[in-house]
Amino acid sequence: MDKLTSMNVFVRVAKAGSFAGAAKDLDISRAMATKHIMQLESELNTRLFNRTTRSLSLTEAGEEYLERCQQVLLDVEEMESAVTKLQTEPRGVLKICAPPVIGATHIAPGLTEYLKSFPDLSVEMVLKGGQVDLIDEGVDIAIYLGQLNDTSLVARKLASSSLVVCASPDYLKAHGAPQDPEDLEDHSCLINWAIPPRNKWRFKGILGDRTVTVTGRMQANMADPIRNAAVNGLGLIMLPRYIVGRDIELGRLQVVMEQYAISPLAIYAVYPHRKYLSAKVRSFLDFIQGWLPHRIGMDPP
Template sequence: MDKLTSMNVFVRVAKAGSFAGGARDLDISRAMATKHIMHLEGVLGTRLFNRTTRSLSLTDVGASYLERCQQVLLEVEEMEAAVTHLQTEPRGVLRISAPPVIGSTHIAHAVSEFLKIHSDLTIEMIIQSSPGDLIDEGIDVAIFLGALDDTSMFARKLASSSLVVCGSPDYFEQYGIPETPEDLENHSCLVNWAIAPRNKWLFKGEAGYTGINVSGRMQANVADPIRIAAISGLGLVMLPTYIVGRDIEKGRLKVVLEDYTSPPLDVHAVYPHRKYLSAKVRSFMDFLQEWLEHRVSVIPPVME
């Protein structure tokens, strides 16, 4: 039998002065209350009550044990209350992983605003291209871009960002403007490996998405190097609007092939556990989803 349950039965019986009264308080049978007391007495090797046909009283050992039981049960109650509070109020340390560009801009700003709201929370932010091993690295939530391959993790979609093809005015003046996706095969296309499929840009047609093989003089596993190369006139890029939004706004890059739709880049929050999701993780994901909703789905200026 569960010892804590038996201790609770013992305290109720002692306070009620009878097995029947203690059982009634706990909504259990008198026989069950008796079994719990006998279980405790067997484990302890001593009697806790003096029993007669008309009365029930604590032995000296029982009186001492009652005091200790009440203290233990109170501590357990306080501990459970503290854990429950952690589940309802964001507090403690929250470890977040995020990709370089969105992590250093949109996610970083969201984290700052979230910390202003929750004064009992500390955030450790890790900037890395892949989510990593969430469990081994102790990461509570990782921001992931694109299609999810690891089915062992749980994920929540936070937002989607449009992908656009763009290049610098100098590049278009020298090499011309592509009119169709097929024209890209004759252009220098700077490839971001982080966006699948690698070396292939997708465009929607009547039969679904069609892949155009692309190549150019530079490739990278993150967006900024090829974005800078595109601004310098070295080729075209296909990147999310949250990355090139300010460049487009300032005229450093110009969008082409606007009549052709590319699949959006999804932003997910990935986390290792579905059950008993902590308040800090749940609250941060709710906050971040609302934060990103109006900041990555359109062409926004990247915050500086």
């Protein structure tokens, strides 16, 4: 049996959680799917699945083999795309994942202009906070904010945005405005998980760098819930100016501790591999790197 075919069957069985489901996806018989797995187990001299009459689960060896198989199959797919020159023109579906605010207000408007140039290309855009597993979720490009922890991914810096600490006038009237970073320990600080580090706010002043561990009455994995909470007087927030700029302009939020510098929030495009990039990924990276730095300096509508 062809090893790559068997590996693909194995991945499909693992994802589907059953031989029948994988066989249906691959348009083969259940017996053939089982044969492929048995052949792999024989060659590897190890069991890849725990089988009972009611369930199917990966063994420890199976979990390790699944990760390697996915990588091998992805590498083969990319290599074949290069050899058959499928990379000459952007085509197919480009799946993009981005944080909700920057995705909806700054990246999505550019997609219209981008897609006008490529009639054979369509975009699937997922808006969600936090980091994603690009390979498992089939994401071509993800937009990440702040510090990158996964060194296995390839990242291209697109832009940066200034961060500000602010609160509603009502909150500041009731609790006073913090003057120094240490004052934040006595305030309710609303935390956005999507901007690492999760609960540490960092400042630069004449006395050097200072990091404060903050706590508060609300946390969220995206900006809008805590922005709304801050506008309604629940506490202080540290968010990019592109998110809170309009609230500041309209007086709904007021910036505090402006004498302290805050390192800008870096914005990255992240993708799984540097080699054999498809034309759709290359073209979008080039487009968004030209589009976003200008847009990020504008307040959201």
